[in-house]
Amino acid sequence: MPQGYWCLVLHNHLPYVRHPEYEDFLEEDWFYEAMSETYIPILNIMENLLKDGIDFRITMSLTPPLCNMMADKLLQDRYYNKLSKLIELSEKEVWRLKDREPFYTTAKMYEQNFKICMRVYEKYNRNILSAYKNLQDSGKLEIITCNATHGFLPLMSNDRVRRAQIRMAVKDYNTKFGRNPRGIWLAECAYTYGVDKILKENEIQFFFIEAHGILYGEPRPRYGVFAPVYTPSGVAVFARDMETAHQVWSADVGYPGDPDYREFYRDIGYDTEYEYIKPYLHQDGVRRNIGIKYYRVTGRVGLDKKEPYNVHWAMEKAASHAGNFMFNREHQIRYLRNIFDREPIVVSMYDAELYGHWWYEGPKFLDYLFRKIHYDQDIFKTILPTEYLQMYSRNQIQNPSASSWGDKGYFEVWLNGTNDWIYRHLHKCEELMCAAVDRFNKDNIDQLTQRVLNQLSRELLLAQSSDWAFIMTTGTMVEYAQKRTRDHISNFQTLYYQLIENRIDHGFLNWLEYKNNIFPDIDYKIYL
């Protein structure tokens, strides 16, 4: 009998960025890069763990926008082309660096990694959702959903529009994975009073919250963050363990900043001769990151002082960090078991994109970690939230505090001087959406009106994505976030008045359906 459990939760999310109206679009790179560096590598690792008989458990949110991008034919084909170009470039690199160790070994690594991506990608006919589904069916992976467009629930104007975010998410999950989601990742872990009731209505059994959501909840939590609680409506809540968060994230003591790991900011997009790299840049020919990088973090030194990356050192470091992480969990869990009358659960929550995209060796770290946990110790086991709830169905009832996992722990990241202007517009659209549905939803509603209501739903949902407010706060790519917000709000209002004034522009409706096509089977009745 293990003394406790470790639950890893990876939040996989990107905003819905898809621009069929352009042949080539910069922000779509977010998706392509995350595919090659995070999603496919982690998928590949899980498949290998399964094949090798390693007993492991991972909980993953795959947000509806991400699932819809993964399932989209246009993005699938564009990613295929991107990946093919990267493979071509990595082959050239191997040739270019053939006499120049350690660069040569690194070049071989990229070539191999990109080719593995392609093999996985082709194996699933460019739609990797089916790979996740297989893993879920094996019992090792629990896929949970997320608010339909990662909308920030506490800052919405009413429960009808909050409910629509959840209903759409459940419906979309069902079409992608063939059953209802058991759990949900609330976007940004943003919880406010009453959200639990909406989850309950939608038969969602559990969600995750920031540590102080439970620590500051009422009444006091008997087990701190090391056991779930039930909200008064009966949904289970798991809170984040701060120690494991810190160990991976912290700028000073966190793993990813190790000198042996790959330096993100030295990229061949800048380091190689222009004519050579030009075919791999965007159409504008401006030098940008390509994704092939030959230097390591080295230390706190300038970009020009970085030393060459050494694949073997980096892999050894990942293994040793995995060992360290496991050792700390054994210690933590043994200690907690001694002071508790039941086995504790330690919940570690991370953005998936940390692993691979930012911390290049992150997926390998996870691979080593799960293998070590399986073979090298018997203090704790990995677990899914549903499994823990089966073991311990009796839990304390508590009203968690409104909170988020953003900076300072509440809502300021999404509500401050850079982005507060959006809420008066979003709330207006929310009000008009409900009014339109109330007015036009009749038994004999015609097809055109249905299409308009459905597209209004898409535009509102997309406008609500928390990503836009977040980007405005972080101050990078702000123009894009502002434009996306304005565009969806403006599309919504233009279409709304066309509907109300009975002068629907078919061309405009067609154009929006073509351009903003998230949720092909959306039904405006989510707002009823």
Next chain:
Amino acid sequence: MENKPTSGSLSSKHGQGQLYAQQSAINLSSTYNDTKIFLLPRDPAWCYAYWEVSVDKKDELVRKYGDNSLYNLWLRVYDVTSLDFDGTNAHRYFDIKINSEAINWYINVPQTNRSWCVDLGIKLSEEKFITIARSNIVVMPRYGVSALTDEQWAVLQREFERLLELSGVQMIGRSSFDIAKLMKERWEELLAISQIHGLISSGFVSSFKKEQKGQEKNFYLVADTELIVYGETMPNAKLIIQNEEYKLSSDGRFSLRMGLPDGVKEIPIKAISEDGTMEREIKFTVTRKTEWNEGSK
């Protein structure tokens, strides 16, 4: 004037698409001609209110209370914790004078773990407050550990304190763990300590940047420079530049364009004859220094 993003041309596949794409509004209407006030929580100590007053309502106020009434706007913030609030039964309230152009306000509340409601109104005298619009009620996010304990799940005070520590209570709100922020901070740190400056590698350029062209507020200048090295040698020679071999064109010419960061860069160029018996070398040392000046005329 060009009106497309940096990285692409609109595909012409979708007939009228181009037209609709360019039509999309840059500025949203600043008013919906509603009379309302809405309250949002930001954290345990602050909330945010935004409001607007319709043209008709403004006319009515001026008619009833005089021309100056619109310059006499106040927010009245009511503590309505656990109440069925009817406008008169608040536990207490406080007033904030707002300037007449304001359309929103961050409100610092005097006590945590309470519920609040806000009226936008005109204050005719201490006793006479005319409400223009009343907000929704906001239950604030909680701050601090609850005093309530659960009999079934009781825990000793000392034990509970230890548990809070283990749960990371000292780290609440102190650490932000998001990639975008982390990456940006690291990038800024790197820039600060690097010899390399200029518009390189941040990767934080938006496809939509160009659309802002011409708007004075967003006036900007983007410039960068790179280096072109060219020359010629025997067509069958081996050419090595900065320790890397480059291919010559069939007539022996070469030309390449390289990134040029700030600082000193050495570019050794070496040609070796086909039989390996002869060598010629030319070395350039190039210094780049970027100066930035901001100002207005």
